Amino acid sequence: MEFTPHLKRKRSSCKEVLKLAPFPLRDDGQRYKGAFNGLCVEVVDAQHAPIRTLHDNGCYGKGSASRGGPVSGEADETLLLGLEEACLLGYYLGVLEIRDMLGNELSWQAYVQAALDYDRQFIYKLASYLYLKSKNWIIKSGIKFGGDFLIYKQGPRQYHASFLVLVQVSGDAMHTHYVAKNLKGVQRVAETSDKDVLILRLNQLNDDFDPALCTPASLQSLTIEETVIRRFNYTSFVQSKQKQ
Secondary structure: OOOOOOEEEEEOOOOOOOOOOOOOOOOOOEEEEEEEEOOOEEEEOOOOOHHHHHOOOOOOOEEOOOOOOOOOOEEEOOOOHHHHHHHHHHHHOOOEEEOOOOOOOOOOHHHHHHHHHHHHHHHHHHHHHHHHOOOOEEEEOOOOOOOEEEEEEOOOOOEEEEEEEEEOOOOOOOOOOOOHHHHHHHHEEEEHHEEEEEEEEEEEOOOOHHHHOOOHHHHEEEEEEEEEEOOHHHHHHHHHHOOO
16 A cells, blocks of 8 residues: 555645745854753844744744744743754754853764763664655654654644654664554554654664764764554545545
């Protein structure tokens, strides 16, 4: 059976679809300023680099005083970036300057080490994030549904999430998502909100791959396999075959 993702448009966006750039590239050479606080990267508003623009061009982060983007109107609202999206903006696109709480700019290696101290799976989630971004998905945190990411077509303003994404590392016995009972629970949670579960299984081609010493180039040694978990609906399957 040919697989197609759910693309469920939100009613409020039927009349107007925002057409925004997928990446917040800057021609003036100015960079956004962010501080890694141990949990995320917090970006402050600035006259030359407003956080509203950063969020809208690619739907990065969420407002510290808002449910989605920074729209509260409060002067001290900041933009909270996940570890993976901050890494993309800072070390791949070069539009974000990441510093620690003491004001010292973090190198790639220092940022990776700090992120691994918080989440030992960071490197594998980063590889998965970049993989999904290369397929033009809008990516948000999936923690409220018990997963790693939620992915959308165009963004949460226009569409509901199509997939709840789980990141699996080959040979990782500590990952509990993939016990049959737990996986079924995650699938049922996703199903109640009309999402499918997408498992990204990462395989290490090099036995000596060390996440703590990872570089952007060494990430290319990881391969990713996709598995979609969806309950088989016999009636829909028969109807789709009849239409063909």
